[in-house]
Amino acid sequence: MADKIPADCLTDGIDQTALLLMAEGHGRRNYMTHYDGGTLAAVRYEDFKVPIKPGRSSLPGIDFYNNLREPGEKYG
DSSP: OGGGSOTTOOOOOOOOHHHHHSOOSSOSOSEEEEEETTEEEEEEETTEEEEEEOOSSSSOEEOOEETTTOTTOOOO
C-alpha cells in the first residue's frame, strides 16, 4: 500500500486503516491538520480547532474554537 502514496506527500507512520476502512469510531491520533493546497489552513486537537488565516502583519490571524461546545464556530 505504501507504493500508492505520492512522493510529494509526508507520512507520519500512524496507521489509520481501522478508522478509514473498518468504520472504527476513532482514529489513532488526537490531532489533524487541514491544508488548502500547500498552505496550512487549520489545526484540530481533540475538541479544539485553530483556523489559520492571513493576518494584518507578518503574523497569521488565528481563532480558537471548542467544537464540542460550539460546533458552528461563530464565537472564536
